[in-house]
Amino acid sequence: MKFNDMLKKKKKENSEVPKGPNEIMDEIQDVNDAQQPIAVDEENTQEQADNNQPSVEEKLKEELKQANDKYLRLYAEFDNFRRRTTKERVELLQTAGKEVITAMLPVLDDFDRALKAMETATDVIPVKEGVALVQNKLKHILTSKGLKEMTTKGETFDADIHEAITNIPAGDEQKGKVVDELEKGYLLNDKVIRFAKVVVGA
Numbered sequence: 006m007k008f009n010d011m012l013k014k015k016k017k018e019n020s021e022v023p024k025g026p027n028e029i030m031d032e033i034q035d036v037n038d039a040q041q042p043i044a045v046d047e048e049n050t051q052e053q054a055d056n057n058q059p060s061v062e063e064k065l066k067e068e069l070k071q072a073n074d075k076y077l078r079l080y081a082e083f084d085n086f087r088r089r090t091t092k093e094r095v096e097l098l099q100t101a102g103k104e105v106i107t108a109m110l111p112v113l114d115d116f117d118r119a120l121k122a123m124e125t126a127t128d129v130i131p132v133k134e135g136v137a138l139v140q141n142k143l144k145h146i147l148t149s150k151g152l153k154e155m156t157t158k159g160e161t162f163d164a165d166i167h168e169a170i171t172n173i174p175a176g177d178e179q180k181g182k183v184v185d186e187l188e189k190g191y192l193l194n195d196k197v198i199r200f201a202k203v204v205v206g207a
Contacts, residue, residue, distance in 0.1 A: 108146045115139040155190035157183045157201045166190060168200040175206030182206050 059067075119135050126132050155166060160183050162169065170187055183203045190201025 105147075105150055108150065109143070112139060112143045112146065115142065151194040153192045153195075155192060155201045157186045157190065157203050159183065162203070162205045166192075166197055166200060167203050167205075169205045170202050172205050172207035179206035 115135075116139055119132070119139060122135060123132050157167060162181055162183055167183065167190070173184060175182075175184055182205070183201075184206045185204040186201060187204065188202035189199075190197065191199045
C-alpha cells in the first residue's frame with residue numbers, strides 16, 4: 006500500500022479525534038517501515054548456500070574417484086580380453102592342421118592297403134596303378150585345401166618364387182629361363198610355402 010493511501014485511511018479513521026504530534030510521528034515511522042524492503046542477512050544466506058554446495062576440492066576428489074573406477078573397469082575388461090584371445094590363439098595353433106589331417110586319413114589308409122597288396126603281388130602293373138590312384142587322391146585333397154603346384158620349366162627365372170641351384174650354358178632362347186626343375190615349388194592360397202629349386206640357363 007502506498008504512503009498517501011495509508012495516510013488517507015488513517016485520516017478517515019481518526020478524523021473525529023485530533024492527534025498529537027507524537028502519534029503523527031509514530032504513524033509516519035510505521036509508514037516508512039512498511040515501505041522499506043526487509044533487510045536480509047546476505048552473509049548468513051551465502052554461508053548457508055556455501056555449506057550446501059560441495060567445495061572445489063570435494064568435486065575434484067569425486068571426479069578422481071570416478072576416473073579411477075572407470076580405469077579399473079577398463080583394465081579388467083582388457084585383461085579378460087587378452088586372456089581369452091591368448092587362449093583362443095593357443096587352441097587354434099594346436100588344432101590348425103586338424104582339418105587337413107582329417108582329410109588325409111583316407112589316403113593313409115589307402116597307402117596301408119597298397120603296402121599289404123605289394124607283399125603278395127606278383128604283377129607290378131596293378132601295384133603301380135594303385136600307387137598312382139593314391140597319389141591322385143592325395144593331390145586332389147591338397148588342391149581342395151588351397152595347395153597349388155608351380156609351373157617352372159620354360160618360365161623366366163623369378164627370385165620371388167624360384168631358388169636357383171645352378172646355372173648351365175644355354176642358347177639365347179633359354180638364357181635367363183628355367184631349364185630344369187629339381188624340386189617342385191608350391192603355393193598355398195597364392196602364397197609361396199616352398200620355393201621351386203631350379204636350374205637356370207646362362
